[in-house]
Structures are given as structure tokens and as C-alpha cells.
Amino acid sequence: MARKSGSNGEKTAKQLREAATVLFAKNGYAAVSMRQIAREVGVQAGALYLYTADKQTLLFDLMDQHMQDLLQAWEGRTTPHAIAPIDQLECFVRFHIRFHLPRADEVFISYMELRNLNPENSKVIQTARSKYEDILHKILRDGQADGTFKFVDTRVATFALIAMLTGMNTWYRDEGRLSLDMVEEIYLDLVMSAAGTKR
Amino acid sequence: MARKSGSNGEKTAKQLREAATVLFAKNGYAAVSMRQIAREVGVQAGALYLYTADKQTLLFDLMDQHMQDLLQAWEGRTTPHAIAPIDQLECFVRFHIRFHLPRADEVFISYMELRNLNPENSKVIQTARSKYEDILHKILRDGQADGTFKFVDTRVATFALIAMLTGMNTWYRDEGRLSLDMVEEIYLDLVMSAAGTKR
DNA sequence: GTCTATACGTCGATAGAC
DNA sequence: GTCTATCGACGTATAGAC
Numbered sequence: 001m002a003r004k005s006g007s008n009g010e011k012t013a014k015q016l017r018e019a020a021t022v023l024f025a026k027n028g029y030a031a032v033s034m035r036q037i038a039r040e041v042g043v044q045a046g047a048l049y050l051y052t053a054d055k056q057t058l059l060f061d062l063m064d065q066h067m068q069d070l071l072q073a074w075e076g077r078t079t080p081h082a083i084a085p086i087d088q089l090e091c092f093v094r095f096h097i098r099f100h101l102p103r104a105d106e107v108f109i110s111y112m113e114l115r116n117l118n119p120e121n122s123k124v125i126q127t128a129r130s131k132y133e134d135i136l137h138k139i140l141r142d143g144q145a146d147g148t149f150k151f152v153d154t155r156v157a158t159f160a161l162i163a164m165l166t167g168m169n170t171w172y173r174d175e176g177r178l179s180l181d182m183v184e185e186i187y188l189d190l191v192m193s194a195a196g197t198k199r
Numbered sequence: 200m201a202r203k204s205g206s207n208g209e210k211t212a213k214q215l216r217e218a219a220t221v222l223f224a225k226n227g228y229a230a231v232s233m234r235q236i237a238r239e240v241g242v243q244a245g246a247l248y249l250y251t252a253d254k255q256t257l258l259f260d261l262m263d264q265h266m267q268d269l270l271q272a273w274e275g276r277t278t279p280h281a282i283a284p285i286d287q288l289e290c291f292v293r294f295h296i297r298f299h300l301p302r303a304d305e306v307f308i309s310y311m312e313l314r315n316l317n318p319e320n321s322k323v324i325q326t327a328r329s330k331y332e333d334i335l336h337k338i339l340r341d342g343q344a345d346g347t348f349k350f351v352d353t354r355v356a357t358f359a360l361i362a363m364l365t366g367m368n369t370w371y372r373d374e375g376r377l378s379l380d381m382v383e384e385i386y387l388d389l390v391m392s393a394a395g396t397k398r
Numbered sequence: 399g400t401c402t403a404t405a406c407g408t409c410g411a412t413a414g415a416c
Numbered sequence: 417g418t419c420t421a422t423c424g425a426c427g428t429a430t431a432g433a434c
Contacts, residue, residue, distance in 0.1 A: 009417065028314060030230035034410060046412075047418050055410070112311055115226060150392075152385045156377070159370050160363045160389055167362025178355070186351045190359055193349075194393040208399065232427060246400050248429070 013051045015041045020058055025105035029059050029116045059113060060121040066106040067128035073099055074135060085143030086197055092136055093188050096165050101180065104169050111166070133158055143195065150196030161191055212250045214240045219257055224304035228258050228315045258312060259320040265305040266327035272298055273334060284342030285396055291335055292387050295364050300379065303368050310365070332357055342394070349395030360390055 019040035023032045034055055038045040052058040079091050100107050110129075114122055137158040143149035151157040165187060172183060192198055218239035222231045233254060237244040251257040278290050299306050309328075313321055336357040342348035350356040364386060371382060391397060 012417080026314065028227060028229050030227050031315065033408075035408085043417090044419055045410085046420085049411070050417065116230065152388045153377070156382065156385045157389065159366060160386065163366025163369070164359045164363040167358060167366070170362070171358050178352070183355065186355045187359065189351045190356065190393050193395055194389050196392055211399080233429080234427080242399090243401060244428085245402085245430075249399065254428070 009050070012041060012043065012047075016048060016051050016058075017062065021062055021105045021109065024059065024062070024113065025108045029055075029109075029113045056118060056121070059109075060117055060124075062106070063110050063113065063117070063125050064121075064128070066103070066110050067125060067132070070099060071128060071131055074132070085139055085146060085148050086192075088139045089143065089149075089191065089195065090188060092139055093165065093191050094184060096162075097168065097180075097184050097187060100166060100169055101172060107166065107169050133162060136162060140195075143197075148195075148197055157194070161194065164190065208249070211240060211242065211246075215247060215250050215257075216261065220261055220304045220308065223258065223261070223312065224307045228254075228308075228312045255317060255320070258308075259316055259323075261305070262309050262312065262316070262324050263320075263327070265302070265309050266324060266331075269298060270327060270330060273331075284338055284345060284347050285391075287338045288342065288348075288390065288394065289387060291338055292364065292390050293383060295361075296367065296379075296383050296386060299365060299368060300371060306365065306368050332361060335361060339394075342396075347394075347396055356393070360393065363389065 016037065019037050020032075023037060023040065034048055035045045038048050041048070052061070074095060077091070077095060083091070110125070114125060117125060137154060140149060140151060140154040140157055144151055144154055168183065168187065172178075172180075174180075178186075215236065218236050219231075222236060222239065232244075233247055234244045237247050240247070251260070273294060276290070276294060282290070309324070313324060316324060336353060339348060339350060339353040339356055343350055343353055367382065367386065371377075371379075373379075377385070
């Protein structure tokens with residue numbers, strides 16, 4: 001008997017996250033008002049504060065959830081963990097593309113709205129991002145150590161490859177001329193070539 | 200005798216552009232107020248409207264000037280224009296890095312604030328961006344045609360390489376462990392490797 | 399050319415009825 | 417759980433004095 005009749009709090013909470021994700025990605029955190037979000041959810045602005053402490057916390061929670069999902073999805077991947085660097089790199093590229101592409105809004109927010117987080121929240125997100133970069137960096141170092149890869153600098157290569165892969169989100173469209181499978185192969189070829197190796 | 204004594208409009212106009220560039224890059228267009236900009240310039244908010252029609256026009260002018268500078272700088276480059284694709288690609292990579300790196304704020308704004316331009320202004324900037332992408336795309340197609348490059352898809356490669364190169368702006372710091380010259384060589388190696396060719 | 403003053407709207411967030 | 421009403425602050429932009 002904990003819940004009153006007619007209540008639908010869980011549904012509203014979910015709608016809030018979804019509406020905020022779409023609006024923040026489209027217009028930017030600072031340009032979106034709580035009233036706009038409330039209108040999208042179908043409640044009054046005041047009602048949103050039942051589900052989030054304030055606007056800043058709402059943004060942080062979206063970004064934090066995204067980064068946690070990303071790291072957990074990598075940990076929970078089904079491909080074998082103990083494989084050769086070249087196979088790890090292929091695995092990472094495919095994972096990155098397939099994780100990021102269907103989450104265009106979340107990715108956009110996580111990369112663009114760091115500056116609108118307060119310092120402590122910003123630090124949390126940047127730490128999570130570093131963890132993700134470290135995953136790729138370790139793969140590159142391992143492959144460099146056994147002679148598979150031929151990077152001039154693995155740290156720079158880490159940044160360069162992630163930027164290259166994530167950039168796909170800015171142009172890829174489902175209805176475009178290339179299927180997801182094709183794009184995946186194209187980027188995989190670019191990465192492997194850049195690494196100085198071939199599949 | 201056209202100018203009254205004590206006037207310094209040209210200086211104020213320049214300060215306005217510079218203050219807006221720094222503040223928009225740091226906090227985002229929507230999060231920055233005209234009052235903030237005015238404070239930085241050292242005048243009252245109302246005085247800014249002597250130098251810009253409104254806030255939207257101010258943002259557009261900054262972005263438009265940046266894109267025009269970029270395209271004109273490429274046109275005015277001193278290296279020979281009629282050279283082999285492999286040399287053109289090297290030239291483009293070095294140009295891109297050396298143009299973008301000292302303009303971190305302008306680049307950031309031009310890539311992040313498109314969504315805050317009204318539709319017609321947005322179209323102008325996107326057209327200029329397409330022109331720049333077409334420069335690289337033509338180089339890649341030429342090299343592909345004569346067998347120098349081995350891309351699976353030159354259109355995707357264009358996006359991928361530009362994203363990779365521009366991503367440098369997010370991590371490079373003058374006081375970091377790598378000099379500009381070193382980073383330039385590192386990225387050049389990545390690009391040439393990705394192209395399936397070597398210098 | 400720059401100022402003060404201000405119009406007028408919207409903001410985030412809260413209080414209290416239902 | 418959601419509503420209406422509202423607070424106090426701040427937003428862009430303009431008018432008119434100097």
C-alpha cells in the first residue's frame with residue numbers, strides 16, 4: 001500500500017531522463033529550461049523536482065549513467081578477454097562503434113556538456129572517460145610491445161583513434177548510403193592500417 | 200574630423216570579438232550573457248549593441264570569420280599547388296594542424312555551436328565546412344585514382360581523418376610532453392599509414 | 399561612444415492546496 | 417504525485433541623457 005492510486009512516478013522519472021537527453025543534445029544544457037522539459041514530459045515544471053534535486057544533478061546523472069553503461073558494457077562483452085592485441089583492437093573498434101552509434105544523443109551530451117558541470121561532477125566524468133581511454137591505450141601498448149603495431153606514439157594514437165571513431169556520430173545516418181556493417185568494416189580498415197598491421 | 204575625441208570604437212569592437220570568443224568557448228553560447236561579455240570588455244551591456252546587431256549575429260560573425268579565414272589560408276598557402284597526391288596530403292595535414300592548433304577557442308565554437316545558429320546562419324557555416332571537407336576529399340580521390348592511396352571509402356575517410364586531426368585540439372597543451380613539431384609528425388604518420396602509403 | 403535606467407520576458411526553484 | 421501560484425534573480429534589448 002505504499003503507492004497511491006493513479007500514481008505513475010517511475011514512468012515519469014523515465015520520461016524525464018529521456019526528454020532531458022533529447023533536449024540537451026539538440027539545444028544544449030544551458031539553452032533548455034526546466035519548463036521545456038516539463039512540457040515534453042507532460043507535467044508542470046515544479047513536478048520535476050520530485051525526480052531530480054536540480055538541473056545540474058539531472059545533467060550529471062545522464063552523463064554519469066552513460067559512462068557507467070559504457071564501461072560496464074565493455075567489461076561484460078562476450079568475446080574472449082585473453083586474445084592477441086590485434087584481435088583485441090578489432091574487438092574494441094567493433095564494440096566502440098556498436099555502442100556509440102545507437103546512442104547519438106548521450107554521446108553528444110557527454111562530449112559537449114562537460115563545461116556545464118560543476119568542478120566535482122566534471123572530475124567524475126573525466127575520470128570515467130580516462131578509464132575508457134586506458135582500455136584502448138593498454139591494447140595499443142601490448143601490440144606495440146610484441147611488434148604487432150607500429151605507432152610512433154601510443155598515447156597520441158589513443159586520442160587520435162577514439163576521436164576518429166567517435167566522429168562517426170556526427171555524420172552517420174541510418175537511411176544513408178552505407179549500412180552499419182559496411183561502416184564498421186571501413187573504420188576497422190582505417191584503424192588497422194593506421195596501426196601498421198593488416199587483418 | 201569624422202571621429203570625436205575620446206572615442207575608441209575600433210578597439211572596443213576588437214575586444215568584443217575576443218571576449219565573446221573566449222567566453223563562448225569556455226562556457227557555451229547559451230550560458231554566456233551579454234552582461235558578462237560587457238563586463239569583460241569594460242563597458243555596459245547596452246554599449247555592445249553599437250558593435251553587433253544582436254547576440255545571434257555576434258556568434259555567427261565569429262564562426263563565419265573563422266571559416267573564411269580557414270578557406271583563405273588554404274588558398275593562400277605557399278607550397279606548390281600542383282603536386283602529387285601524397286605530397287598534397289602531407290601538405291594538408293601540416294596545414295590543418297598548424298591552422299587549428301593556435302585557434303582552439305574558434306575551432307571549439309565552430310564545431311560546438313552550430314545548433315545555436317538560426318537555420319539560415321547554420322546553412323552558411325555548414326556550406327563553408329563542406330568546402331573544406333571537399334578539399335581533403337579531392338586529394339584522397341586523386342590519390343586513390345592513381346593507386347597511391349588504398350582507402351576502402353574516400354568519403355568516410357575524409358570525415359575520419361578530419362575528426363582525427365581536429366581531435367588534437369581537445370588534448371594538446373603547449374606545456375605538455377610533446378612539441379608541436381613532434382605531434383605533427385605523429386599525426387602525419389597516422390594519416391599516411393591509414394592511407395596505406397608511406398613517405 | 400558610452401552611459402543609466404528600464405521594459406518585459408523567462409529563468410530555477412519552492413510553498414502549499416488537492 | 418501533480419497542480420497552481422509565486423519569489424527573486426537574471427536574460428536580451430531599447431530609449432534617451434550626456
